[in-house]
Amino acid sequence: MDAETSHWLPDIDISVAGEPGAFLNQMADIGRASGRFDVELRHHAVGTIGFDAVNFRVREKGVHRELGFQLLAHSDTPGRVAVEVRAQRWEADPPTHAVYCKAARSLTGTLLTILNRNNATRYRLRIERLGTGRFKISPHSKTLLDRFALLANSSSLHPLDWRRFYALVREGRQEIPEGQLRASLVESGFSKTAAQELAELYGHLWAFKRFR
Structure with a gap:
């Protein structure tokens, strides 16, 4: 397996001001309005108080099977919404760092652009650089x-x-x-x-x- 495959995939998040739950609600509304995604919003996900999640699943077929992403907000990480891209099967599985980041920008970034335009905000994806902060198993x-x-x-x-x-x-x-x-x-x-x-x-x- 080459050095860029998903033994390590980058942390991706969005820095948000105010209540992350409000941000998740806005993104869920934009995702539904786009017609591109099936959207599921869960407050207190997996029965955990302070853990909210939105699942976005792409409706149309593409090179990756059942592609989508999640926005995750934990009360112990205020001001930060984590982004995780998922697919039942990637075209090349596991995905390379480049493919994973491209999917994040294409899916999440598109919705952020609409949110920023509608609200005069400047939310953006923060993607961990390749080779930095790499997880090391103990x-x-x-x-x-x-x-x-x-x-x-x-x-x-x-x-x-x-x-x-x-x-x-x-x-x-x-x-x-x-x-x-x-x-x-x-x-x-x-x-x-x-x-x-x-x-x-x-x-x-x-x-x-x-x-x-």
């Missing part, structure tokens, strides 16, 4: 991940496999980025679909762990 996290990924029955998880998966969250002291976890699971023999589902579940469990 020896402890790697041990937990290897214990799960290498011992698991990847086609049908056994209760002991689930126990090791939950231990990856419970005993972990750093959250592994979704893209890196997904890629690691695929390399260990999981299907791309299973790896995606587990990576999403891992993220939800970490959100619960942070806010409980």
Whole structure:
């Protein structure tokens, strides 16, 4: 796998003034009005107070299957709305850094342009530079991940496999980025679909762990 593939994908966010929830509502309204997206707004997502999310799924077919993005606002990161681009299957899976950033600009940036024009604001995407802030997995996290990924029955998880998966969250002291976890699971023999589902579940469990 080359150096630009999604073992590491950049953090992308938007700096917002005031209440992030109001910003999410505006973006959701613009997304619906565009006719380009199916939009789902969730306050207190995954049952977590202070965690709001908007899902945008592109309606038309393209080179990436079921492409879309999420805007995520956490009460513990005031003034910041995170952006995550997702696809059921990328044209080249996992995506390169360049492809991921292009999708973010095309999807989120288009809506931001409309929002700025309508409200005389200057919101913009902040994209982490390639090669900066790259996530480094700790020896402890790697041990937990290897214990799960290498011992698991990847086609049908056994209760002991689930126990090791939950231990990856419970005993972990750093959250592994979704893209890196997904890629690691695929390399260990999981299907791309299973790896995606587990990576999403891992993220939800970490959100619960942070806010409980």
